[in-house]
Amino acid sequence: MIIRGGVNIYPIEIENVIIExxxxxxAQIFSIPDERYGEEVCAWIKLKPNAPKCEPNDITQFLTDKIAFFKIPKHIRIVDKFIMTPTGKVQKFKLSEAMVHELKERGDSKK
Structure with missing residues (x-):
């Protein structure tokens, strides 16, 4: 569960809409620390093979009328693979660490 500004957000709810x-x-939904809201929603997304081109803004537009504005991921990254355990489970804490690192490198982080 993600707690953003005192509101409980369930990642599976957002993931189920994104995969539509x-x-x-x-899709994997997770959080990163945020000064203002405590946590901010992030998404890593794998596209279907041979799918039409899809950018993070396309996902944001797609979600706009489908879920509440505060559930729309602030940071969306299109990836080829997720960080997994040897047994094949997604390591969301590693996705979060990688996202924080990427945002710091871009100068986009306010952790």
């Missing part, structure tokens, strides 16, 4: 997008194969 015709280009999306899988």
């Amino acid at each position: 997008h015709p280009s999306v194969a899988e």
Whole structure:
């Protein structure tokens, strides 16, 4: 569960909406620390093979009328693979660490 500004957000709810997008194969929703809200929603998305081009803004637009504005991921990254354990489970804490690192490198982080 993500707690953003005192509101409970369930990642599976957002993941289920994102995978309705015709280009999306899988989605992982997780949080990163945020000064203002405590946590901010992030998404890593894998596209279907041979899917039409899809950018983070396309996902944001797709979600706009489908979920509450505060559930729309602030940071969306299109990836080829997720960080997994040897047994094949997604390591969301590693996705969060990687996202924080990437945002710091871009100068986009206010952790």
